[in-house]
Amino acid sequence: MGKVYRDAQDALAGVLRDGMMIMSGGFGLCGIPSLLIGAIRESGVRDLTIVSNNAGIDDAGLGLLLQTRQVRKMISSYVGENATFARQFLAGELEIEFNPQGTLAERIRAGGAGIPAFYTKTGVGTAVAEGKPTAEFDGETYVQERGIVADLSIIHAWKGDEEGNLIYRRTARNFNPMMATAARMTVAQVEHLVQPGDLDPDHIVTPGIFVKRLVQVGPGFEKRIEQRTTRKKLMA
């Protein structure tokens, strides 16, 4: 099949170019394609437009690409956790397009589904709707939002097989499945590379058709926790 690549650099070889639009999965630091982000950083590619719900934190996730000033524009719903972002934005070095989180998710889903535009109630009467067409349906006003298709999507999955079929674990699913469908090239990093047949076909969330390349993360792979919150065990 030839979808499996040796490492992240290899998996992105020939794909990266300056000025391209990249979708990057994850919510906060949960389910982010950290290896692939690292490889993009190493490649030195610049002027990127990044579609991602968040912008990582200063020293992890997309924060790594902000540090190196490889990002020109972010399309996101919330970037509060990143001081580098704030500094570059206030200095006018970084552009941001805020989308309501659900509108962002749906725009990506629409892009992958061949839907160029849809209507939503979200944002009607707010700054988000300014300059966009509105329409009435059954007496309610809705705003038109556009589907997005990127040049490249980088995503993270729990398990993947050689055909590119993917499953996700818990809330690390988030934006990854839609982004897998909404780019001309989708590269996935998986925690566990398995053989075709190892995944129950009823459980596959992303069918292999959407995944062009995949790479297994190495043994030292670390998943960071952004807000470690716990409760105390009561003594019996």
Next chain:
Amino acid sequence: MGKVYRDAQDALAGVLRDGMMIMSGGFGLCGIPSLLIGAIRESGVRDLTIVSNNAGIDDAGLGLLLQTRQVRKMISSYVGENATFARQFLAGELEIEFNPQGTLAERIRAGGAGIPAFYTKTGVGTAVAEGKPTAEFDGETYVQERGIVADLSIIHAWKGDEEGNLIYRRTARNFNPMMATAARMTVAQVEHLVQPGDLDPDHIVTPGIFVKRLVQVGPGFEKRIEQRTTRKKLMA
């Protein structure tokens, strides 16, 4: 929780009324809510608008509601397997609105997702687009299609728990998951009623929020095959 009902009659009690719109899951006879269709037939409710990809065959599936003339209108993509349908249609007793299968699936998905309208390339330049708004996006023409929300959805699933979480088996999934989301009341028949925690939360296709009532099929439950096609075993 109180979502589990004793039988199909019980699960539909107080829900049925003349003239209502009902979505009915399944593709051909695969994954159809046969028990619930039977209970609707017994109820005698009339003038129904049914949203379903197909119309069953003469003596199974929605064909049972056509026999008793309980259906006023079908919104479907293909009704070729049903002679009762053809007879009633030609006699002017039955209305049909044909939708391309993917447009039908997406209209239902949109209805459940709070999207009143979307644009698609499907049907542009054909009879399907007549009378509907069109728009250009990036130089291509698209037709506007509307989301659908029904009064009731009846669906079939493989396993369900008391919370209403559902999983489907193989191609019996088809229209069931979207229909579960697109009605004011969704009633599911499940082949196996299991306890909360028995379904892996990563495998759940329909979260319980969408399912208001469910009923387990009985021991004599039969799944019919419409086109039994086989190949011969070669002798070794």
Next chain:
Amino acid sequence: MAWTRDQMAARAARELEDGFYVNLGIGIPTLVANHVPSNVNVQLQSENGMLGLGPFPYEGEEDADLINAGKQTITALPTSSYFSSADSFAMIRGGHIDLSILGALQVAANGDLANWMIPGKMVKGMGGAMDLVAGVKKVVVLMEHTAGGKPKLLKDCSLPLTGARVVDMVITELGVFTLARKGETAVTLIELAPEVTLEEITAKTEAPFTVALRNA
């Protein structure tokens, strides 16, 4: 005596009904989970893709793959399910969530809500707030009655809106108001916190309101 944050959360919890699916915002709304009556079964939704949120994990049992919309580590329940962000907001936008309880910077008499940006300050983004207020069946705001001594329940919002005519109820440390999302603007004071006077709450509220106190 004005309500404490916990008492405000407890008051908001009285809006929960058995079988409700509920989304709780960050801050005081999170506390509502501690006050769910024992005879009421609710499932909490987190917009990052989970239904059936459990409590925080015990120390050492945190899972990087299991967080809520505030990015805090949480746990699952036997009823839990996971789904994508598109499916999560389809659920929200499609009107399947019964109740959303969230904070606010300002609420206007007509139900307008502002809670995502203050011009001149760094803008962090609206996250899922605009989708929640547009999509959820009932929206309850849980907020301090004033900020820096100035009323937050106003004739009109001066800050950029999160949603237009989206708030059904406002709960503050001083009392509870209902608002009309449709038709004529109608703010009604329905409860006062113990020992809070009508004079005090009127002085601290810019939006005109009628009074129809219910037995709390």
Next chain:
Amino acid sequence: MAWTRDQMAARAARELEDGFYVNLGIGIPTLVANHVPSNVNVQLQSENGMLGLGPFPYEGEEDADLINAGKQTITALPTSSYFSSADSFAMIRGGHIDLSILGALQVAANGDLANWMIPGKMVKGMGGAMDLVAGVKKVVVLMEHTAGGKPKLLKDCSLPLTGARVVDMVITELGVFTLARKGETAVTLIELAPEVTLEEITAKTEAPFTVALRNA
């Protein structure tokens, strides 16, 4: 000598490339699966919600829950996956399927396709055909060259359209034509079946075409 149905299917199979995802229509197109070259790996999609279609089951091993879009019992492969009809058509509409091979009643010179209804006859519905021709990257029509002695590759379709300007290639028992979906109408005869003459195919074709025969 005109091609047999199997030879037509074999010719269509030569449009398959390694790694392609393919949707095959009912009828002759189904036969294409029997002619996939051994060095070409393709995955078949069925619009009722499956990728990775296997062959028909052995007798006694039929599964009512496992059918193709023609409602025939089939089997799965180790690569298979299942999904909903909405996800299936998102895949189709979104341009993720490389090739669709389907039958036709009429094809026009500009690529218009009619294959779903004949006015006056009972209308059965278009099923997924309109979505497939609108969404799939390359559309190949596999059809008899004539019906009742009348050409089916026409100047204009007289039957209601399934799609406007959607056909890239037409394969009949007499030869192979390419069509242009965009810009100027351009029908080109690129192959003739063995012993079929240019005169014969011209006589049986209403659409004007140019000839640029390739070595078959």
